[in-house]
Amino acid sequence: MSNAKPALRVALLGCGVVGSQVVRLLREQADDLAARVGAPLELAGVAVRRLGRRRDTDVDPALLTTDAEGLATRDDVDIVVEVIGGIEPARSLILAAMSRGKSVVTANKALLAEDGATIHAAAKQNGADLYFEASVAGAIPLLRPLRESLAGDRVRRVLGIVNGTTNYILDKMDSSGASFTDALEEAQALGYAEADPTADVEGFDAAAKAAILAGIAFHSRVTAADVHREGITEITAADVASAQAMGYVIKLLAICALSDDGGSIGVRVHPAMIPRSHPLAGVREAYNAVFVEAESAGRLMFYGAGAGGAPTASAVLGDIVAVARNRIAATRGPEESTYADLKVHPMGATTTRYHVSVDVADKPGVLARVADVFAEHDVSIQTVKQEGRGDDARLVLVTHRANDAALSATIEDLQDLDIVRAVAGVMRVEGDDTP
Ligand SMILES: NC(=O)C1=CN([C@@H]2O[C@H](COP(=O)(O)OP(=O)(O)OC[C@H]3O[C@@H](n4cnc5c(N)ncnc54)[C@H](OP(=O)(O)O)[C@@H]3O)[C@@H](O)[C@H]2O)C=CC1
Numbered sequence: 257m258s259n260a261k262p263a264l265r266v267a268l269l270g271c272g273v274v275g276s277q278v279v280r281l282l283r284e285q286a287d288d289l290a291a292r293v294g295a296p297l298e299l300a301g302v303a304v305r306r307l308g309r310r311r312d313t314d315v316d317p318a319l320l321t322t323d324a325e326g327l328a329t330r331d332d333v334d335i336v337v338e339v340i341g342g343i344e345p346a347r348s349l350i351l352a353a354m355s356r357g358k359s360v361v362t363a364n365k366a367l368l369a370e371d372g373a374t375i376h377a378a379a380k381q382n383g384a385d386l387y388f389e390a391s392v393a394g395a396i397p398l399l400r401p402l403r404e405s406l407a408g409d410r411v412r413r414v415l416g417i418v419n420g421t422t423n424y425i426l427d428k429m430d431s432s433g434a435s436f437t438d439a440l441e442e443a444q445a446l447g448y449a450e451a452d453p454t455a456d457v458e459g460f461d462a463a464a465k466a467a468i469l470a471g472i473a474f475h476s477r478v479t480a481a482d483v484h485r486e487g488i489t490e491i492t493a494a495d496v497a498s499a500q501a502m503g504y505v506i507k508l509l510a511i512c513a514l515s516d517d518g519g520s521i522g523v524r525v526h527p528a529m530i531p532r533s534h535p536l537a538g539v540r541e542a543y544n545a546v547f548v549e550a551e552s553a554g555r556l557m558f559y560g561a562g563a564g565g566a567p568t569a570s571a572v573l574g575d576i577v578a579v580a581r582n583r584i585a586a587t588r589g590p591e592e593s594t595y596a597d598l599k600v601h602p603m604g605a606t607t608t609r610y611h612v613s614v615d616v617a618d619k620p621g622v623l624a625r626v627a628d629v630f631a632e633h634d635v636s637i638q639t640v641k642q643e644g645r646g647d648d649a650r651l652v653l654v655t656h657r658a659n660d661a662a663l664s665a666t667i668e669d670l671q672d673l674d675i676v677r678a679v680a681g682v683m684r685v686e687g688d689d690t691p
């Protein structure tokens with residue numbers, strides 16, 4: 257009598273940048289996967305929007321369908337992998353699959369950050385597995401370490417680069433002086449950018465990832481709407497060059513941090529100047545890197561490919577193996593943990609540092625009047641430099657940490673001073689105090 261377990265059948269919803277690589281890996285690694293799972297994994301079908309479209313890998317045409325719901329709910333399907341993206345129809349498809357007892361693997365950060373509550377509740381109600389490692393930082397194992405390996409610790413901060421497209425763009429602008437538009441086109445051609453790159457360059461993608469990270473790290477429900485978000489579309493080649501001249505590099509950072517009293521969380525995504533000696537400054541191209549700071553573990557760094565078909569498919573495959581093993585063992589992975597129920601505090605209540613360039617009239621008393629405005633808002637100046645420019649001068653100030661609301665009020669009041677020609681640049685500074 258044979259001990260071979262029957263195959264586990266996988267329905268793939270979406271066969272684009274990520275899905276086509278999932279198909280390839282399921283085929284090329286079939287024997288290894290079967291050995292690791294303890295049963296073969298068989299592709300039951302592949303749902304797409306356009307049947308005739310050219311794919312990046314060979315897909316048996318007999319497996320292709322446009323009836324995603326029919327496939328996701330078929331009786332002969334055990335595992336549903338959603339790599340369509342967006343809110344609908346992805347949400348309805350996942351819910352339909354769970355209601356029919358399927359295990360679900362998804363890479364869909366937009367959906368989890370907007371309506372994770374519904375998806376997690378359905379997983380719980382139906383006793384279904386929900387794995388989503390690929391939704392944050394592509395290939396990097398980050399969610400499972402947070403959910404499982406660090407379950408015995410207290411995370412205080414998660415900080416890093418979680419969007420490959422914007423890192424690619426900022427890196428190209430920094431290393432070759434490329435324009436924003438040229439660098440974005442390259443990132444799109446390489447498959448890093450979302451279908452609509454607005455999600456990347458305006459920081460929505462990073463904000464969705466920050467919401468997922470904060471929710472897991474702090475055992476609370478955090479949605480994309482809770483995240484303070486600024487993108488990189490306003491950053492010019494001149495900003496990049498001026499940061500470079502001062503020994504800084506501009507990166508789009510996601511920062512999720514517990515307040516000092518541990519009673520709330522700050523979750524923000526914005527461009528920031530970091531010193532070129534900081535480890536995040538060396539994160540090039542579409543790579544991602546995330547620091548997790550936990551009370552007992554100290555500082556951990558996770559680094560790797562944050563976007564692209566094959567790296568993301570690696571994370572999807574890892575989840576497929578995990579849910580397949582769970583099905584064979586008749587068990588489930590960990591449920592969502594939101595017991596701490598911490599609230600997200602507004603950006604104004606966060607402490608940050610600013611780098612400010614102000615064009616002023618070059619005459620006596622100007623520096624004192626500018627310094628007075630900072631003092632009125634209780635913002636302490638760390639360094640100030642002055643460059644002459646004919647009748648005008650440029651003051652470049654870097655502050656100490658201060659309340660973000662006080663920093664922005666300082667900028668508003670500076671703009672009202674008669675000796676100020678223009679506030680030429682304002683950017684947050686991170687990393688001087690965090691290697
Ligand atoms: N690209 C990346 O680097 C990463 C992506 N992700 C996430 O992975 C997911 C997939 O991304 P990606 O592969 O880049 O996206 P693509 O746009 O490349 O692929 C989307 C796929 O979904 C199919 N599709 C769209 N609408 C439907 C529908 N109504 N029914 C059935 N199929 C449909 C498309 O079909 P057709 O091919 O016929 O148009 C296409 O095959 C997203 O959630 C994304 O955020 C996560 C990490 C990294």
Ligand SMILES: N[C@@H](CC=O)C(=O)O
Nearest residue numbers: 419420421448450563
């Ligand atoms: N567009 C995203 C893809 C992965 O999530 C990125 O650039 O990081």
